[in-house]
Amino acid sequence: MAVSKKEEFTQEEIWLADVAKSLSHPARIKILKMLNEMNSCMVGSLVDKLPLAQATVSQHLKELKRVGLIDGEIDGPKICYCVNTKALAKAKNALDKLFNKIGCC
Amino acid sequence: MAVSKKEEFTQEEIWLADVAKSLSHPARIKILKMLNEMNSCMVGSLVDKLPLAQATVSQHLKELKRVGLIDGEIDGPKICYCVNTKALAKAKNALDKLFNKIGCC
DNA sequence: ACGATTTATCGTATATTTACGATGAACGAT
DNA sequence: ATCGTTCATCGTAAATATACGATAAATCGT
Numbered sequence: 001m002a003v004s005k006k007e008e009f010t011q012e013e014i015w016l017a018d019v020a021k022s023l024s025h026p027a028r029i030k031i032l033k034m035l036n037e038m039n040s041c042m043v044g045s046l047v048d049k050l051p052l053a054q055a056t057v058s059q060h061l062k063e064l065k066r067v068g069l070i071d072g073e074i075d076g077p078k079i080c081y082c083v084n085t086k087a088l089a090k091a092k093n094a095l096d097k098l099f100n101k102i103g104c105c
Numbered sequence: 106m107a108v109s110k111k112e113e114f115t116q117e118e119i120w121l122a123d124v125a126k127s128l129s130h131p132a133r134i135k136i137l138k139m140l141n142e143m144n145s146c147m148v149g150s151l152v153d154k155l156p157l158a159q160a161t162v163s164q165h166l167k168e169l170k171r172v173g174l175i176d177g178e179i180d181g182p183k184i185c186y187c188v189n190t191k192a193l194a195k196a197k198n199a200l201d202k203l204f205n206k207i208g209c210c
Numbered sequence: 211a212c213g214a215t216t217t218a219t220c221g222t223a224t225a226t227t228t229a230c231g232a233t234g235a236a237c238g239a240t
Numbered sequence: 241a242t243c244g245t246t247c248a249t250c251g252t253a254a255a256t257a258t259a260c261g262a263t264a265a266a267t268c269g270t
Contacts, residue, residue, distance in 0.1 A: 008156040009131035017131040024126035026114035036207040051113040077237040077246045083207050092204040099197040102141040102188050182216045182267040
């Protein structure tokens with residue numbers, strides 16, 4: 001795009017769009033599910049179960065971390081990722097609010 | 106990307122990611138709100154209230170239509186867009202389900 | 211039929227996303 | 241101190257997204 005017009009919207013709209021963007025790839029949806037289902041949340045475990053290279057998984061984790069949906073905790077040479085339940089709740093509430101608002105035409 | 110790996114995920118994950126993608130731009134968030142708030146849902150009315158050119162708004166509408174969140178109804182030379190409440194409810198339920206599933210690590 | 215109005219589509223430029231191999235940085239173990 | 245393990249980052253290539261002006265298509269009114 002020539003220039004982004006995103007800054008012309010409200011902070012709430014920009015933030016919500018950003019959260020949606022972080023959920024806009026099936027790998028990231030799956031990662032969020034896996035972080036909850038698996039005992040271990042090391043990056044290697046995720047890479048093993050995803051059809052993606054380690055570098056790519058790391059990029060997806062970075063995107064989820066960017067919007068705060070997950071946190072990474074250093075554990076020796078490994079890193080344990082986990083869902084940030086607070087951020088998750090905030091996102092859920094905002095999306096619920098949006099969906100409730102837009103009912104019908 | 107060299108090649109998309111999206112087809113390696115479940116249909117549910119792909120679809121949910123697609124819905125999230127359609128919500129991943131503030132203009133599209135705003136359009137959904139406006140379609141509900143405004144009496145008229147003609148494209149021209151949307152263009153008037155958005156900081157974007159007509160062609161760009163049309164593109165955003167196309168994206169929302171692609172995933173089924175809105176429908177367009179021909180009304181003479183104009184087109185009246187409205188939210189598809191059924192698709193909206195489906196999206197809301199799927200997102201709720203996802204958010205409820207992923208609690209904590 | 212003609213002109214005005216409304217919206218979609220085309221063409222295009224630039225930015226961002228997705229993907230991977232290679233490399234680097236941090237740590238534990240020997 | 242060195243080696244293997246783990247993960248992030250860099251560099252890069254290709255796909256997709258965003259934005260706009262210009263143009264086409266459809267419709268209504270005259």
